[in-house]
Amino acid sequence: xxxxxKIIRKKDFSLLQRLYLxxxxxxxxxxxxxxxxxxxxxxxxxxxxxxxxxxRGRPVxxxxxxxxxxxxxxxxxxxxxxxxxxxxxxxxxLEKERYxxxxxxxxxxxxxxxxxxxxxxxxxxxxxxxxxxAFSSQEEAIFGKDKLLTPAEKLKERLEFLKxxx
Amino acid sequence: MAKIxxxxxxxxxxxxxxxxxxxxxxxxxxxxxxxxxxxxVSGNCRMCLVEIEKMPKxxxxxxxxxxxxxxxxxxxxxxxxxxxxxxxxxxxxHPLDCPICDEAGECKLQDYTYKYSTGYSRFNEDKVHxxxxxxxxxxxxxxxxxxxxxxxxxRFSDExxxxxxxxxxxxxxxxxxxxxxxxxxxxxxxxxxIELCPVGALTSTDFRFKARVWEMSSTESVCTGCARxxxxxxxxxxxxxxRLTPRQNEEVNSYWMCDVGRLQTFKQVNSEKRLxxxxxxxxxxxxxxxxxxxIAKAVAELRLFKKGEIAGLGSAFATNEDNYAFQKFMKExxxxxxxxxxxxxxxxxxxxxxxxxxxxxxxxxxxxxxxxPGEGGFDVDGIIRGIKSGTIxxxxxxxxxxxxxxxxxxxLSNLELLVVHSSVQNETTAAADVVFSASTYAEKxxxxxxxxxxxxxxxxxxxxxxQDRAFDGFSMSRWDRFASHNxxxxxxxxxDARPSWRIISALASxxxxxxxxxxxxxxxxxxxxxxxxxxxxxxxxxxxxxxMTKSSVTVSVSA
Numbered sequence: 001x002x003x004x005x006k007i008i009r010k011k012d013f014s015l016l017q018r019l020y021l022x023x024x025x026x027x028x029x030x031x032x033x034x035x036x037x038x039x040x041x042x043x044x045x046x047x048x049x050x051x052x053x054x055x056r057g058r059p060v061x062x063x064x065x066x067x068x069x070x071x072x073x074x075x076x077x078x079x080x081x082x083x084x085x086x087x088x089x090x091x092x093x094l095e096k097e098r099y100x101x102x103x104x105x106x107x108x109x110x111x112x113x114x115x116x117x118x119x120x121x122x123x124x125x126x127x128x129x130x131x132x133x134a135f136s137s138q139e140e141a142i143f144g145k146d147k148l149l150t151p152a153e154k155l156k157e158r159l160e161f162l163k164x165x166x
Numbered sequence: 167m168a169k170i171x172x173x174x175x176x177x178x179x180x181x182x183x184x185x186x187x188x189x190x191x192x193x194x195x196x197x198x199x200x201x202x203x204x205x206x207v208s209g210n211c212r213m214c215l216v217e218i219e220k221m222p223k224x225x226x227x228x229x230x231x232x233x234x235x236x237x238x239x240x241x242x243x244x245x246x247x248x249x250x251x252x253x254x255x256x257x258x259x260h261p262l263d264c265p266i267c268d269e270a271g272e273c274k275l276q277d278y279t280y281k282y283s284t285g286y287s288r289f290n291e292d293k294v295h296x297x298x299x300x301x302x303x304x305x306x307x308x309x310x311x312x313x314x315x316x317x318x319x320x321r322f323s324d325e326x327x328x329x330x331x332x333x334x335x336x337x338x339x340x341x342x343x344x345x346x347x348x349x350x351x352x353x354x355x356x357x358x359x360i361e362l363c364p365v366g367a368l369t370s371t372d373f374r375f376k377a378r379v380w381e382m383s384s385t386e387s388v389c390t391g392c393a394r395x396x397x398x399x400x401x402x403x404x405x406x407x408x409r410l411t412p413r414q415n416e417e418v419n420s421y422w423m424c425d426v427g428r429l430q431t432f433k434q435v436n437s438e439k440r441l442x443x444x445x446x447x448x449x450x451x452x453x454x455x456x457x458x459x460x461i462a463k464a465v466a467e468l469r470l471f472k473k474g475e476i477a478g479l480g481s482a483f484a485t486n487e488d489n490y491a492f493q494k495f496m497k498e499x500x501x502x503x504x505x506x507x508x509x510x511x512x513x514x515x516x517x518x519x520x521x522x523x524x525x526x527x528x529x530x531x532x533x534x535x536x537x538x539p540g541e542g543g544f545d546v547d548g549i550i551r552g553i554k555s556g557t558i559x560x561x562x563x564x565x566x567x568x569x570x571x572x573x574x575x576x577x578l579s580n581l582e583l584l585v586v587h588s589s590v591q592n593e594t595t596a597a598a599d600v601v602f603s604a605s606t607y608a609e610k611x612x613x614x615x616x617x618x619x620x621x622x623x624x625x626x627x628x629x630x631x632x633q634d635r636a637f638d639g640f641s642m643s644r645w646d647r648f649a650s651h652n653x654x655x656x657x658x659x660x661x662d663a664r665p666s667w668r669i670i671s672a673l674a675s676x677x678x679x680x681x682x683x684x685x686x687x688x689x690x691x692x693x694x695x696x697x698x699x700x701x702x703x704x705x706x707x708x709x710x711x712x713x714m715t716k717s718s719v720t721v722s723v724s725a
Contacts, residue, residue: 073265074378083648086655089375097298098266098375106653121265138652 053161069124076116084109269366303351385627391427395616405658441603477504480537482526485612499679503543531615569593
């Protein structure tokens with residue numbers, strides 16, 4: 001791009017332009033036309049948006065028969081570009097040998113990129129369809145296992161989506 | 167000597183070497199699982215196959231001796247194809263355990279899979295299943311599925327630890343590593359098989375599932391378990407030591423260290439009994455106070471006594487810097503001749519390999535820097551007698567739990583003043599009038615002199631209240647680097663402790679002495695200038711492997 005290119009601006013408006021009115025009516029006409037198009041506004045919070053399966057809401061842990069699928073491998077924690085996830089593993093008598101004794105996602109740090117879901121070898125962390133996240137303190141924004149564990153039945157759509165597209 | 171050609175370059179190498187040794191000397195890496203520089207050659211993993219001209223088949227580099235005119239190719243197409251094939255075989259029955267495997271991140275099989283394998287598997291059948299949680303000994307856990315039968319652990323137990331209890335049973339893909347009936351892997355060096363294991367078959371019971379390796383920072387340090395001073399790496403996450411691993415130093419410990427050193431020497435750093443700051447006795451009750459108040463109290467109390475009424479006990483647990491500052495303070499500022507330190511020798515608890523009877527890391531160093539009675543001064547026994555008879559009324563103890571020794575414990579109540587440096591609550595701090603909370607070996611810079619006279623460096627791995635990992639040049643994990651105060655993991659517990667040389671420096675200047683140090687390197691610099699044994703030494707010269715002091719004979723030093 002050359003910087004010394006001369007910029008020519010029209011300084012004098014024509015009469016029609018100086019009148020403003022034709023342009024105002026043109027704008028009003030566009031507004032008028034919108035009234036006959038389908039409505040896209042939701043009457044939130046009475047009316048809710050139900051995102052499609054491809055939507056990346058807050059990440060949650062998949063729970064099956066009361067146990068999380070997670071084996072606390074820490075790959076989500078490693079791949080997270082925002083360092084939102086902290087995992088502490090411990091031993092369990094179950095066949096999977098280890099489980100997360102602590103699993104915390106700092107939702108202030110989370111950028112909803114979905115890398116954690118992509119890297120997870122157990123399909124144990126998935127992006128849910130929840131997007132209504134409001135906190136009144138930093139501390140409240142740290143989600144522990146209590147808030148993250150979600151039964152697999154509730155995540156059917158997403159799990160199905162992942163099966164098809166991965 | 168023999169002239170060989172290695173990947174097109176000619177080298178003159180010792181004719182007694184094998185191809186893998188010769189290549190290693192020249193910096194050419196040949197992948198291997200079962201070969202280890204300190205173990206006998208087994209030649210069973212086949213990973214080190216190389217092409218040697220005029221040999222009909224590929225040869226294993228670990229068991230082929232070099233010969234004059236030998237032409238070795240380590241990167242030819244044939245070799246690479248062979249490596250692919252070996253990797254494919256090894257991976258056929260290797261479970262996909264990486265997410266739950268402690269070895270992941272420092273696993274040879276993982277690394278080689280990235281480097282030398284084809285990237286996909288042709289094996290669709292079920293993998294062989296074997297027992298996954300076998301306690302081989304008190305500290306070592308075995309997962310047979312992960313084992314690639316390299317036999318390193320078997321050879322280590324036979325040749326280095328001299329406890330031949332491991333063996334393979336069965337054949338083919340049914341091979342199982344096991345201990346002989348009625349035995350277990352419980353020799354004092356058993357845990358070395360954990361690092362030795364190229365995969366995650368042998369893991370530490372203590373460290374099991376505590377952290378992934380990439381979450382920790384590692385700091386070069388020295389084990390404090392005995393006078394050997396094995397070189398170690400200290401692995402820290404969230405300001406907490408999670409494990410120690412041996413660091414190679416051919417002059418001291420080679421690749422090994424003992425289980426006691428590995429498991430017992432770091433627990434005190436994370437201990438519940440750590441002091442939370444200085445303590446002074448107020449109306450008979452030990453009370454937590456700030457540093458200035460504790461120093462003021464110690465100064466005021468020490469001034470009440472005559473020179474000859476004060477005795478000092480240095481410590482073989484403290485660094486050279488601490489001991490040097492201590493003896494200088496006692497002799498020059500306080501002006502007493504009664505300076506010595508307690509030796510902790512457990513006769514009989516030693517072996518021919520690494521473990522020494524002297525259970526302190528710095529006996530030699532404490533002697534060398536001059537923690538010894540001045541002319542006519544009392545040694546430890548003399549000090550005990552002095553306290554008993556009342557000629558010694560005040561005692562200054564550096565980082566040693568002398569209260570746990572019956573002869574000293576029985577006379578402590580005779581003292582009018584007891585000043586103690588300690589990192590944990592113990593019998594000595596319970597009896598003390600002033601307690602300074604001292605940094606542990608994992609929280610400060612310094613040097614230890616091992617029994618050979620080798621001066622070795624320790625570096626801080628755990629931050630105290632006054633330290634910051636980034637500003638103070640600590641080794642940092644990704645987590646340390648990006649932590650903020652809003653993250654729970656960014657708020658580790660930090661102890662309010664200071665290195666002893668700093669406490670002494672503050673005390674000395676409060677008493678009008680001419681001791682002023684800003685860093686432990688200042689102390690060491692002065693030590694190297696004044697003490698002929700340390701002449702010419704510096705932190706830079708000590709480096710990662712340590713240096714010997716000037717003379718192996720103890721020279722009397724007036725410091």
